[in-house]
Amino acid sequence: MNALSQPAKWERFFWPVVATGLMLALWYYSVRWSGTKVFPSPREVEKGLAELLGHHVLWKDIIDSLRRVAVGFGLAVLVGIPLGLTLGWYPAANQVVNPTMQILRPISPIAWIPVAIIFFGVGDEAAIFLIFLGAFFPIVVACVNGVANVPSVYRRAGRNFGLTPPQLLARVLFPAALPQILVGLRIALGIAWLVVVAAEMIAVDSGLGYLVIDSRNSGKRYDLVVAAILLIGLIGLILDLAFRRLEKLRSVRWGFRHES
Amino acid sequence: MPVMQPIAAPLPFTVKTRLSVDRVSMVFERDGKRTEVLNNISLEVGDGEFVCLLGPSGCGKSTLLNAMAGFLTPTSGEIRVDGETVRKPDPRRIFVFQERGVFPWLTVEGNIGFGLSKLGRSEREQRIAHYVKMVGLEGFEKTYPQELSGGMKQRLEVARALAVNPDMLLLDEPFGALDSITRLVMRGELLRIWEAERKTVIFVTHDIDEAVQLADRVVVMSARPATIQQIVNIDIPHPRDISSARYLELRDGIFKQIGLAHKV
Numbered sequence: 001m002n003a004l005s006q007p008a009k010w011e012r013f014f015w016p017v018v019a020t021g022l023m024l025a026l027w028y029y030s031v032r033w034s035g036t037k038v039f040p041s042p043r044e045v046e047k048g049l050a051e052l053l054g055h056h057v058l059w060k061d062i063i064d065s066l067r068r069v070a071v072g073f074g075l076a077v078l079v080g081i082p083l084g085l086t087l088g089w090y091p092a093a094n095q096v097v098n099p100t101m102q103i104l105r106p107i108s109p110i111a112w113i114p115v116a117i118i119f120f121g122v123g124d125e126a127a128i129f130l131i132f133l134g135a136f137f138p139i140v141v142a143c144v145n146g147v148a149n150v151p152s153v154y155r156r157a158g159r160n161f162g163l164t165p166p167q168l169l170a171r172v173l174f175p176a177a178l179p180q181i182l183v184g185l186r187i188a189l190g191i192a193w194l195v196v197v198a199a200e201m202i203a204v205d206s207g208l209g210y211l212v213i214d215s216r217n218s219g220k221r222y223d224l225v226v227a228a229i230l231l232i233g234l235i236g237l238i239l240d241l242a243f244r245r246l247e248k249l250r251s252v253r254w255g256f257r258h259e260s
Numbered sequence: 261m262p263v264m265q266p267i268a269a270p271l272p273f274t275v276k277t278r279l280s281v282d283r284v285s286m287v288f289e290r291d292g293k294r295t296e297v298l299n300n301i302s303l304e305v306g307d308g309e310f311v312c313l314l315g316p317s318g319c320g321k322s323t324l325l326n327a328m329a330g331f332l333t334p335t336s337g338e339i340r341v342d343g344e345t346v347r348k349p350d351p352r353r354i355f356v357f358q359e360r361g362v363f364p365w366l367t368v369e370g371n372i373g374f375g376l377s378k379l380g381r382s383e384r385e386q387r388i389a390h391y392v393k394m395v396g397l398e399g400f401e402k403t404y405p406q407e408l409s410g411g412m413k414q415r416l417e418v419a420r421a422l423a424v425n426p427d428m429l430l431l432d433e434p435f436g437a438l439d440s441i442t443r444l445v446m447r448g449e450l451l452r453i454w455e456a457e458r459k460t461v462i463f464v465t466h467d468i469d470e471a472v473q474l475a476d477r478v479v480v481m482s483a484r485p486a487t488i489q490q491i492v493n494i495d496i497p498h499p500r501d502i503s504s505a506r507y508l509e510l511r512d513g514i515f516k517q518i519g520l521a522h523k524v
Contacts, residue, residue, distance in 0.1 A: 153361045156331055161375035161424065162351040171374075175365040254364035254406045 040223040048223035065207040072131025073192040084143020109134040127199040134195040135188035142184020146177030179255020275306035278460045284337035296485035308458045312471035315481030329355040353428040354421035375424035391419040411442040428460040
């Protein structure tokens with residue numbers, strides 16, 4: 001077997017299962033041999049997870065987290081895509097805004113938490129604002145680059161058929177940039193999921209982030225902490241997989257590499 | 261041998277002038293460096309004529325074609341279509357690109373219908389069906405360009421251009437990226453379509469055989485800055501026998517004109 005050959009079907013499931021098993025074993029023996037009283041073993045986490053799933057409050061936490069992400073990410077999409085397309089369309093405007101954007105962009109949304117609390121108080125709005133900030137910049141940057149990278153052949157063909165500038169934007173530049181915009185949206189969604197957990201640890205009293213910090217604060221329940229962490233990872237994975245399905249839409253498939 | 265004609269010869273037959281290029285020069289300036297690309301080009305093309313612009317790579321023939329389309333403005337001189345100065349692109353003259361210019365996010369139907377949004381639905385569908393058939397893409401209406409071969413994509417682009425019923429087609433080395441067999445087939449197809457639709461065609465190529473096989477007249481251009489070296493009338497009716505004495509004579513004349521020894 002070499003790097004070019006397709007793995008057999010059973011191998012595609014077998015080896016990941018083996019790797020996961022090894023990780024669990026490593027975890028188990030690390031906890032056992034170190035004799036830690038604080039960090040839970042896989043078995044304890046499994047029990048913790050069962051306990052959480054039995055509580056109604058878990059589902060409320062999950063729904064609260066997802067709702068905040070949906071609103072914050074949704075606002076970032078609604079503001080970020082039109083703004084990004086416009087800036088990509090008018091390079092002169094982009095030159096004016098770009099330095100400010102480049103300074104704001106690398107700032108972790110976490111750093112804005114005190115500001116968010118001053119603006120919005122402790123509550124949903126503060127968390128949503130932070131998610132918005134985290135998702136907004138990758139979306140704008142993806143749109144600017146997406147439009148700027150549209151091959152001039154497409155622009156010229158569009159102009160040749162007599163399109164007005166708004167038609168050119170809607171019928172040529174946007175669809176041509178869409179694969180790159182989708183990549184930006186996917187990155188932004190990942191960031192939104194990272195930020196919601198952090199924001200919920202400080203700015204609100206519900207959601208999966210709050211669950212993590214609350215499990216520690218009320219009785220040092222580290223089995224619940226780790227169980228909640230695993231849940232956060234699992235939901236993040238599901239969000240990403242769901243979003244990737246968009247890349248399979250036929251009108252954008254050309255922009256992505258797919259194994260045939 | 262009455263092959264050669266003086267520069268800027270009058271049109272060979274009494275047809276109405278569609279396109280006239282009037283003392284066009286083009287100079288690009290970049291990083292303070294001046295590059296003269298076109299030098300005083302004058303040319304008249306009649307309605308329904310098939311003209312090849314032939315010259316070495318990088319000589320500026322594509323630049324001239326882009327100026328005819330209205331994508332570029334000449335530094336001096338002017339280009340007129342039907343007596344009207346060309347200032348911007350126009351659906352009456354459609355440019356077919358060297359690289360594939362079909363839109364990958366649209367199906368075959370979507371591409372052909374791209375320029376037809378002003379038409380009513382049934383007329384648009386009729387027009388699409390007509391040109392799908394003309395370029396032999398039946399059965400591929402819902403297919404995306406990604407799944408088509410290079411020759412099919414190029415035919416699709418020609419269909420998209422023809423669908424808006426332009427007066428003129430401007431083709432920029434349209435078959436350059438195809439393999440030699442597909443290229444031969446495509447030439448036949450293009451001639452068939454041209455005979456059916458009688459559009460004025462300006463066809464840029466660096467392939468001498470291609471020019472002599474296709475054109476009514478071949479405009480031979482020099483290396484940069486491009487001037488018109490000579491205009492050759494190809495007085496062989498279609499379909500052309502590419503082993504006939506006349507064909508070889510015309511072709512060899514152009515080979516000599518360009519300064520190539522006809523031996524490998």
